Every structure is written in C-alpha cells, then in structure tokens.
Amino acid sequence: xxxxxxxxxxxxxxxxxxxxxxxxxxxxxxxxxxxxxxxxxxxxxxxxxxxxxxxxxxxxxxxxxxxxxxxxxxxxx
Numbered sequence: 001x002x003x004x005x006x007x008x009x010x011x012x013x014x015x016x017x018x019x020x021x022x023x024x025x026x027x028x029x030x031x032x033x034x035x036x037x038x039x040x041x042x043x044x045x046x047x048x049x050x051x052x053x054x055x056x057x058x059x060x061x062x063x064x065x066x067x068x069x070x071x072x073x074x075x076x077x
Contacts, residue, residue: 001045009039014053024057 013031017024028050035041041049 001040001042005039006045006048009035009041009045010049010052013049014056017053017057018060024054028053 013028016031017027021027032041032046
C-alpha cells in the first residue's frame with residue numbers, strides 16, 4: 001500500500017474514532033471489515049493503522065488528564 005493511502009486511511013479512521021460514538025475496538029474492526037474490498041490492507045497495514053489510532057486516543061486521554069505537565073528542571077533537581 002502506498003504511504004499516502006495509508007496516511008489517508010489513518011486520518012479517516014482517527015476522525016471516526018474521535019467522534020466517540022462507539023467503543024474504539026469495535027470501530028476499528030468495523031472499519032477493517034468495510035475496507036476489505038476497497039483497500040488492500042494487509043496485516044502490516046492493519047497493525048500500523050490500529051496502533052497509530054490507539055496511540056492518538058491514548059495521547060488525547062493523557063492530555064485531557066494532565067493538561068499542564070510539570071516543567072522539567074534543566075539542572076536535574
């Protein structure tokens with residue numbers, strides 16, 4: 001699969017998940033089933049897509065819990 005097509009698929013799947021209408025794992029599974037005929041998603045592409053969107057969700061959740069992380073002191077103290 002071409003990297004641009006993979007990036008487009010990742011963007012589309014992330015937009016679907018960030019609506020928070022259904023559980024993320026069921027949305028990812030449904031997306032892969034729906035795209036089976038139209039896109040050539042092999043196991044590596046599915047893995048990359050799933051890990052990427054789950055990381056986006058984790059980062060989104062982490063930033064909502066800790067909106068202002070503590071500054072790191074340059075001296076290490």
